[in-house]
Amino acid sequence: MRKIQVAELKAGMILAKDVYNHEDGRLLLLKGFSMQQRFIDKLNSLGILYVFVDEEAPLAVVEERNDAEIYNEAFSTMKDVLTTVTEGGALQLDPVKDTVDDIVSKVINHESVFTQIAGMKDIDNYTFHHCVDVCVFSVITGKSIGLSVEDLTELGIGAILHDIGKCKVPLEVLNKPGKLTDEEFMTMKLHSIYGFEIIKNTPGLSNKIANIACQHHEKWNGSGYPSGLRETQIDTLARIVAISDVFDALTADRCYKKKSLPHEAAEFVIANAGIMFDPDLAKIFVKNITIYPEGTMVILNSGEIGSVIESDHLGEMGLKPKIKIISRKAGPPVFEPYIIDLVASPDLHIVDIINNI
Numbered sequence: 001m002r003k004i005q006v007a008e009l010k011a012g013m014i015l016a017k018d019v020y021n022h023e024d025g026r027l028l029l030l031k032g033f034s035m036q037q038r039f040i041d042k043l044n045s046l047g048i049l050y051v052f053v054d055e056e057a058p059l060a061v062v063e064e065r066n067d068a069e070i071y072n073e074a075f076s077t078m079k080d081v082l083t084t085v086t087e088g089g090a091l092q093l094d095p096v097k098d099t100v101d102d103i104v105s106k107v108i109n110h111e112s113v114f115t116q117i118a119g120m121k122d123i124d125n126y127t128f129h130h131c132v133d134v135c136v137f138s139v140i141t142g143k144s145i146g147l148s149v150e151d152l153t154e155l156g157i158g159a160i161l162h163d164i165g166k167c168k169v170p171l172e173v174l175n176k177p178g179k180l181t182d183e184e185f186m187t188m189k190l191h192s193i194y195g196f197e198i199i200k201n202t203p204g205l206s207n208k209i210a211n212i213a214c215q216h217h218e219k220w221n222g223s224g225y226p227s228g229l230r231e232t233q234i235d236t237l238a239r240i241v242a243i244s245d246v247f248d249a250l251t252a253d254r255c256y257k258k259k260s261l262p263h264e265a266a267e268f269v270i271a272n273a274g275i276m277f278d279p280d281l282a283k284i285f286v287k288n289i290t291i292y293p294e295g296t297m298v299i300l301n302s303g304e305i306g307s308v309i310e311s312d313h314l315g316e317m318g319l320k321p322k323i324k325i326i327s328r329k330a331g332p333p334v335f336e337p338y339i340i341d342l343v344a345s346p347d348l349h350i351v352d353i354i355n356n357i
C-alpha cells in the first residue's frame with residue numbers, strides 16, 4: 001500500500017483504502033475500486049490531496065459495466081434465484097451477494113445511478129424487476145443517511161430478498177387479478193413470515209436481513225403486518241425497504257391496475273409520511289431518488305411530447321422538470337423544439353411516460 005497524491009493517480013490503479021469526503025464525512029470511493037479518469041477529476045475538484053493505492057495490484061483493465069448491464073444481470077440472477085426457491089430448491093446466496101455488491105458499489109461510487117430503471121420494467125417479469133428496483137432505491141436511500149458499507153450490503157440483500165416468501169404463496173393467490181378474498185389476503189400476508197423463515201434457515205444471512213423480510217409491511221402508525229409494530233420498533237432498514245417497495249409497486253403496470261406516474265408515487269410517499277412510513281425517511285427517499293431522469297420521454301396534459309432536459313432530486317424540479325418539446329399528439333407538428341419549465345407552468349403536468357426500452 002502506498003500513499004500517493006491524487007495528481008499522481010492513473011486510471012486502473014486500485015484503491016487500498018476507502019476514500020471519504022473531508023467536508024461531510026461521506027464515503028466517496030470504496031477500497032478495491034479501480035480508478036477511472038472521471039473519478040480522479042472528481043477527487044481533484046473536491047480538493048482531496050492523497051489516497052492510498054495498492055502497489056502490488058497490476059493496473060486493472062478499466063472496463064466499467066454500465067447501469068443497464070448491471071441491472072440486467074441483477075434481473076437475470078434474481079429470476080434464477082427466485083425460480084429455484086419456488087421450485088423447492090435452496091436459496092443460492094453467492095449470486096445474490098455478488099449482485100448486491102455490484103449495486104452497492106455502483107451506488108457508492110457514482111453520483112447518479114440507475115436513473116432509467118423505471119423504464120426497464122415489463123409487465124410479465126414484474127417480480128424480478130421489482131426486487132432489483134427495491135434494492136436500488138433502498139441502497140440509494142441508505143447511502144443518503146450515511147450507512148456504512150456493511151449496513152448498505154445488509155440493506156441491499158434484505159431489500160432484494162424482501163418478498164422471497166412469496167415463493168411459498170400459491171400461484172392462484174399470487175397472480176389473482178382483482179381483489180383478494182379475506183382468506184386469500186391472509187395467505188398472501190404470510191409471505192413476510194415465510195421470507196423470515198427462508199432467510200433464517202440460510203446460513204450466512206443475518207437476523208437483520210431476516211427482519212427486513214419480516215417487517216417490510218409494518219407501518220409507522222402500527223397498522224401493518226404481521227406484528228403491528230410501530231415507529232422505531234420497526235428496524236430502520238425495514239422502514240427504508242417499506243418505502244422503496246410501495247414506491248416501486250405504484251409505478252408498475254400490473255395485471256390488475258394501471259401504473260402511477262413517478263411524481264404521483266412520490267406524492268403518495270410524502271402524503272403517507274408519518275402514517276405508513278417513517279416521516280424523515282420518506283422525505284429523504286423522495287429527495288434522493290431521481291423522479292424524472294434526464295432523457296425520459298413524457299407526454300403533457302396539453303398533448304405536447306418531449307424529453308426531460310433538466311431535473312433535480314432535491315427540490316420541486318424533481319417532480320416538475322424542464323422539458324424540451326419535440327412533438328405533439330395532435331395538431332400542427334413542432335418544427336422548432338422549445339422548452340417548457342413545469343415549475344413555472346402550473347397548468348401543465350406530465351400524464352404519461354413513453355418507454356423507449
Ligand SMILES: [Fe+2]
Nearest residue numbers: 162163216217
Ligand atoms: Fe411484500
